[in-house]
Amino acid sequence: MRATVIHGERDIRVEDVPDPRLVTGPEAGGRDAIVRVVASCVCGSDLWPYRGIQPTTEPHRIGHEFVGVIEAIGDHVTTLKPGDFVIAPFSISDNTCVNCRNGFTGACLHGGFWGVGTEEEGYADGGQGEQVRVPLADGTLVAVPGGTPDPALIPGLLTLSDVMVTGHHAAVSAGVTSGSTVAVVGDGAVGLCAVIAAKRLGASRIVAMSRHEDRQKLALELGATDIVPERGEAGIAALKEMFDGVGPDCVLECVGTKESMDQALSSARPGGQVGFVGAPRGGPELPVGQMFVTNVGVRGGMAPVRAYLDELLPDALSGAIQPGKVFDAEVTLDNIAEAYRAMDERRAIKVLVRP
Structure with a gap:
């Protein structure tokens, strides 16, 4: 599969990377899912490593905002199924620990963040690619009622990831x-x-x-x-x-x-x-x-995205709010380096990326 990899300052590439796989070992416990990305985007915070403000010590995948369709689930995933259209918050959470129950899912005791950690831990995938392995899928992902939505709604739903x-x-x-x-x-x-x-x-x-x-x-x-x-x-x-x-x-x-x-x-x-x-x-x-x-x-501070989604999702689906209007440019994954350039040069507010 193809995915965005940052190599260093202003060095964004689309490369072939291994396909994600379900992990069934004791750490994962069969709780992950494979999501086919339908849309992702470039965040202002992605510009920090792009500009060299946050050093890149070795090439790694990047991106933390995406929506997509579940392709496969682990044995212990109970609230999701293949075919569900899902929103992926920018942080990974079990949604059951004490911090999650208190409403601060970004501080989940068992979670993490996209592009951080090792492949074995399950947090190394970035969202700017064709597929993503999602650890703690039940706690992290939110399924959109009714399956894949009208394409016009997808930009707005993508903003709910961050x-x-x-x-x-x-x-x-x-x-x-x-x-x-x-x-x-x-x-x-x-x-x-x-x-x-x-x-x-x-x-x-x-x-x-x-x-x-x-x-x-x-x-x-x-x-x-x-x-x-x-x-x-x-x-x-x-x-x-x-x-x-x-x-x-x-x-x-x-x-x-x-x-x-x-x-x-x-x-x-x-x-x-x-x-x-x-x-x-x-x-x-x-x-x-x-x-x-x-x-x-x-x-x-850092927004506890997962904790707010049940409140905001109905308004995004009904059109009561239209946050998708913040996207003023769109590129394919192969042209994602241009998305970074456009945002870095303030030629775009926010760029949507399609695989």
Whole structure:
């Protein structure tokens, strides 16, 4: 089979790799599944190793967002069957350990992440390929009711493997509820999905902070009521002026840099809340003294995707939310290097990949 392999900085290749196989040893316990990938995509975090920010010490498969059809299951898989169309969250979980039961499946005591670990452990497969072996299939995968959906729904369902749910986690962490005023820092796929999430949760006013005309237009289409293109002190001043001189109730931080966190913390009103989901890079730190004075709280982190899917899947299927609109480009697997280039150069928001 073919799969995407990263060899080093800006070195993405499509190579022949061994077909995945069910593992029946004591570690796997017959609990894995083989999924034929129908669609995958490139994530902003995939750009870290691509840009060399996260070093690649040896070639390995990459990608952590995919949907597909189950081809085979292990003897101990009980909730899934061959032919099921499934969503694969970006983390592997049993959905039964104490952390999973508490709603934080990304911290599963027995799970892991795509592209991490050894083949024997079952976590080495990446999602940007033709097939993937999924460990802990019962706990990880979510079957879409009714089998393979209308092709028009597949991009939206693919976002439920990561970006839509990550945006939702930002909104939930910030306490967005009916009538909340919200600002979203970041206009990538996660930030745009955070706009969708804030609208879904009943926010009365949603400000997208974006400098790019195409992303501003999409943010407004997805539910933003206002656009603020400024950053830094000018952006903070603009938000305060819009909201009674004090700022919005909730700020959703969807980037992960020091500058974006500073923007978020300084923009929220006193007693407001920051929901952060931008994977940290560039040294963001919390200014505890400032937080003490303003009473601005911070909550969030890695999204527990599996824990939210039962809530979000029906809305994606019904069209109540349309997160698939964040995909503004599509390539075949053979051309995935172009997908990385387009996102690296900000020519694309998010690129969908078909085998």
